[in-house]
Amino acid sequence: MYTELPIETIAESSYRRIRGDIIFGRLTPGQKLKLDGLKVTYETSVSTLREILNRLTSEGLVVAEGQRGFEVAGVSVADLREIAALRLLLEEHALEQSFEQGDVEWEAQLVSAHYKLACMEKVMASGDTSQTENWKRYDWEFHQALIAACGSRLLMETHAAVFDKYLRYQMVALSYRGGVAEQEHKQLLDAALHRDSKTAKEILQRHIQGGVEHALGKGPLSSTRKPAR
Structure with missing residues (x-):
């Protein structure tokens, strides 16, 4: 009933x-x-x-x-850059804490999250965009898994809110970077399992900056971007 x-x-x-x-x-x-x-x-x-x-x-x-x-809410180049910078700031800090405190259960959940993401990245690489939302959902889950052991619920929630705004820009631009992003995700997983936060931060910086530049080259933001001097 x-x-x-x-x-x-x-x-x-x-x-x-x-x-x-x-x-x-x-x-x-x-x-x-x-x-x-x-x-x-x-x-x-x-x-x-x-x-x-x-x-x-x-x-x-x-x-x-x-x-x-x-x-x-509208979108703009300046807003995207600000959101990306805030995401990087939060994720780098949470990532370092998570690598220090993560246990074997955290490692298992991280490996599982990466496996799902990698499978969906292969679907996207084939040209099938019907799973775009699942791809981005698994992307979100992987990055959340990376920082899941940081020990701060508030930090996790704040990062998730900022990540969602970053994700909106990727969806607006249909921003799929192919093998480059896939490789960066694998490198982040390897760095996490080796508890190498220094390397992970370097990869994360490239990963987020690459996503921003790719988004700026497509969709409604490409026409508003000022040429580099």
């Missing part, structure tokens, strides 16, 4: 759906978020939608336009 879910559960589910649709590009940068349309799509009340959109506004994924309503 169907039992109606509590309003908190419905609201949280709708929040996750809308947030996911923004991150994965189904709701595009600058798109107007009309409450009447969202009410039908996400099967929730206008009052709940307002709460959700205000919550997403506080996260920087939605922009409130006063009396004119809401829209998906």
Whole structure:
């Protein structure tokens, strides 16, 4: 028998759906978020939608336009670079702590996360883009696994929020770097298993910078990028 879910559960589910649709590009940068349309799509009340959109506004994924309503936050080169720099700062610190404290269970989870990512990277390399969201989800899981033993839940949560914003840019640009990124992921795994945080940080810097430059060369950001001097 169907039992109606509590309003908190419905609201949280709708929040996750809308947030996911923004991150994965189904709701595009600058798109107007009309409450009447969202009410039908996400099967929730206008009052709940307002709460959700205000919550997403506080996260920087939605922009409130006063009396004119809401829209998906735009994208810019400067914002991408700032997000990438913050991600690197957080991930380097968490990575060093994780390498120091990780145990055999952490190693096993990391190897498992990399295996799933590597399998999906092979699918992407074949030209099949139907699994793009799973590819990026496994990418997210691998980088979270790298820092999972850092000992700070707040650091993990903050990194995850920043990573999601970085991910949105990759989805906007459909940024798949092929074998280069695949090799960097394998190198990160090897460095982690050898507890070599110095090497891992160097690889991570190349990995994130390479992702930024690749994203800037494709999609809507490529036309706004200033030529190098």
